[in-house]
Amino acid sequence: MIAWLTLLPVVLGFCCLCASMSRHQGDLFQRRLRRGPSRGLRRLGLVLLTVALAADWVLLTPIQGTMFWFGHLTVGALIAASALVFAKRARGRRDADSNP
Amino acid sequence: MKKSLRRSMTVLHTWAGLLLGWLAFAMFTTGTAAYFQHEITRWMEPEVAAQAVSPLDAADLAVSYLKKQAPDAASWTVQLPDHRRVRTEVSWRSGERGTPRETRLLDAAGREMNARRTRGGYFFYRFHFDLHYLPVVWARYLVGIAAMLMLVAILSGVISHKKLFARFFTLSLKRGFSFWYDAHNMAAVFALPFFLMITYTGLITLANQYMPFGALANFEDRGTFFAETFPRPRPIEPLGKAAALVPIVPVLERAQAIWHGARLESFEIRNPGDANAVIHVRRSRSATVGTRAPSLSFHGVGGERIGETSRQGVVLATESALVGIHAGRFASLGLRWLYFLSGLMGMAMVGTGLVQWTSRRQKSVARTARPHFGFWLVERLNIAAIVGLGAALPGYFLANRLLPLDLPDRAEWEVHCLFMVWGSVTFWAFLRPARRAWPEALAVAAVLYASVPVINGLSTQRGLWPSLMAGDWVYVSIDSAMLLTALAFAGSARAAARSPAKAARRSRSEQPVVAQETGG
Numbered sequence: 001m002i003a004w005l006t007l008l009p010v011v012l013g014f015c016c017l018c019a020s021m022s023r024h025q026g027d028l029f030q031r032r033l034r035r036g037p038s039r040g041l042r043r044l045g046l047v048l049l050t051v052a053l054a055a056d057w058v059l060l061t062p063i064q065g066t067m068f069w070f071g072h073l074t075v076g077a078l079i080a081a082s083a084l085v086f087a088k089r090a091r092g093r094r095d096a097d098s099n100p
Numbered sequence: 101m102k103k104s105l106r107r108s109m110t111v112l113h114t115w116a117g118l119l120l121g122w123l124a125f126a127m128f129t130t131g132t133a134a135y136f137q138h139e140i141t142r143w144m145e146p147e148v149a150a151q152a153v154s155p156l157d158a159a160d161l162a163v164s165y166l167k168k169q170a171p172d173a174a175s176w177t178v179q180l181p182d183h184r185r186v187r188t189e190v191s192w193r194s195g196e197r198g199t200p201r202e203t204r205l206l207d208a209a210g211r212e213m214n215a216r217r218t219r220g221g222y223f224f225y226r227f228h229f230d231l232h233y234l235p236v237v238w239a240r241y242l243v244g245i246a247a248m249l250m251l252v253a254i255l256s257g258v259i260s261h262k263k264l265f266a267r268f269f270t271l272s273l274k275r276g277f278s279f280w281y282d283a284h285n286m287a288a289v290f291a292l293p294f295f296l297m298i299t300y301t302g303l304i305t306l307a308n309q310y311m312p313f314g315a316l317a318n319f320e321d322r323g324t325f326f327a328e329t330f331p332r333p334r335p336i337e338p339l340g341k342a343a344a345l346v347p348i349v350p351v352l353e354r355a356q357a358i359w360h361g362a363r364l365e366s367f368e369i370r371n372p373g374d375a376n377a378v379i380h381v382r383r384s385r386s387a388t389v390g391t392r393a394p395s396l397s398f399h400g401v402g403g404e405r406i407g408e409t410s411r412q413g414v415v416l417a418t419e420s421a422l423v424g425i426h427a428g429r430f431a432s433l434g435l436r437w438l439y440f441l442s443g444l445m446g447m448a449m450v451g452t453g454l455v456q457w458t459s460r461r462q463k464s465v466a467r468t469a470r471p472h473f474g475f476w477l478v479e480r481l482n483i484a485a486i487v488g489l490g491a492a493l494p495g496y497f498l499a500n501r502l503l504p505l506d507l508p509d510r511a512e513w514e515v516h517c518l519f520m521v522w523g524s525v526t527f528w529a530f531l532r533p534a535r536r537a538w539p540e541a542l543a544v545a546a547v548l549y550a551s552v553p554v555i556n557g558l559s560t561q562r563g564l565w566p567s568l569m570a571g572d573w574v575y576v577s578i579d580s581a582m583l584l585t586a587l588a589f590a591g592s593a594r595a596a597a598r599s600p601a602k603a604a605r606r607s608r609s610e611q612p613v614v615a616q617e618t619g620g
Contacts, residue, residue, distance in 0.1 A: 004434060017268075018269045024269060064432075070291075071442060072438070074291045074438070081268075081269045081271060081290075
């Protein structure tokens with residue numbers, strides 16, 4: 001059960017990676033971020049994913065940990081992508097309300 | 101050069117994915133369900149109560165039962181209960197290997213249970229590589245070709261998709277091709293390591309059949325190769341002199357101690373009641389990643405250890421680990437759910453890929469008076485494979501509850517029902533226009549899924565609410581999964597019914613503009 005705790009850094013990591021991509025910054029921040037913060041978010045995302053892998057290895061065996069990590073990557077990416085879709089939809093609705 | 105490579109890979113990806121994509125979808129679906137095969141079997145045997153019994157107590161009770169029930173049998177086999185299987189399965193043969201086996205299920209008190217005959221989740225496990233109604237050898241070749249094409253499609257897909265990672269989180273909310281393209285991309289990338297692992301290790305599982313040349317070059321025939329590589333305990337002739345069997349529990353405890361406390365899966369007693377009785381104990385396959393479990397042999401009268409079968413060498417250990425990673429028997433509950441989720445992503449990847457093929461060609465087909473036969477066929481096969489199998493699965497579960505308990509060949513009839521539902525949806529798909537067949541078939545599937553917990557509640561004492569109250573999470577999970585899947589199918593049916601209507605409205609609103617442009 002404790003291995004599920006490492007899902008948190010994976011989700012946060014993917015959220016950072018998503019926010020670092022200029023394609024999605026408009027949906028998330030209503031503007032494009034400068035290069036520095038984008039790069040910082042990308043690095044932070046990768047660090048969080050690595051931390052999750054290390055935690056999985058420590059909490060479980062290397063084989064089980066690696067398998068869990070790959071599974072967490074799938075779940076984490078799904079959560080981040082779903083959150084982005086909801087954010088996009090909400091923004092679309094807000095825009096439609098403000099410009100009827 | 102780069103461009104032409106990418107273009108070649110795109111063509112390869114398209115055709116490798118399409119040719120046996122429907123079979124790959126069925127393999128992914130049933131293989132994914134097989135990760136919970138024991139839980140499905142538990143749901144399909146409602147007469148079996150979940151009572152906790154230690155494997156050693158179960159072994160003792162099973163031997164007492166067999167002594168009374170089959171004292172003259174040539175061999176007894178006992179499948180011990182564990183955290184996933186709650187019942188003890190005993191079986192016996194009157195002769196050597198190949199003679200028919202009698203099987204019974206025992207409860208926690210060692211009493212025979214009158215459970216309905218079903219193949220349970222084991223059917224899904226076998227189907228995903230043996231198929232059904234086909235000779236096993238041919239089915240496995242077909243499955244191997246589909247798995248190889250899937251591996252090619254995955255690798256060529258990675259090379260051909262220019263923006264695979266750039267569009268990592270992108271899902272277009274517009275209906276039509278861009279939605280299917282993004283959904284396919286997303287499903288494929290999110291569980292990419294799993295897809296590479298599962299297709300590659302799947303091929304490894306049956307590699308001896310697909311590439312027997314190495315074995316044939318070094319061994320007399322395949323039989324010799326298997327006998328030497330995967331050794332079985334040698335048959336021992338009975339002496340014909342009666343002797344009391346050693347108590348089973350100390351023997352099993354000894355085996356467990358040798359394997360550092362690992363769980364035991366089963367044991368077989370050859371020549372029970374004879375002075376030459378032998379007990380073969382097998383370690384659980386879920387104890388380690390490797391799937392080939394070792395076994396220990398003990399003398400059935402003296403109780404001393406007389407041999408062991410375990411495979412040696414790095415190559416065999418690697419093969420065992422690769423097959424083990426594929427089967428996931430070692431996985432804890434959490435990891436099993438992750439396997440299941442990744443399997444669902446695999447179904448989504450293949451399904452969206454198949455629909456994307458028709459979606460990409462939809463516009464050009466709409467301009468022609470009659471769609472090309474290939475397009476027409478792919479569209480129907482998509483409905484048959486994706487929704488047909490989707491509807492057939494609850495058909496199997498419903499048959500388990502609705503077929504008479506005393507029906508001859510009941511277990512086989514449950515499987516026939518699955519194929520009857522699948523065949524009916526396929527027939528429907530070929531009969532109706534695709535834009536109508538999609539929502540209709542999806543709606544039928546939604547109704548079937550929703551019926552499963554209802555019929556379960558009406559026909560057994562183990563409906564969703566009583567199971568929830570009793571804390572029987574296997575029943576709660578399966579019934580809830582059925583309801584959730586029903587909702588997903590109903591939502592998809594609604595979306596599929598809406599999209600042709602929307603398209604028709606759009607084309608009507610575009611007509612005057614087109615007429616003006618063409619001077620009409």
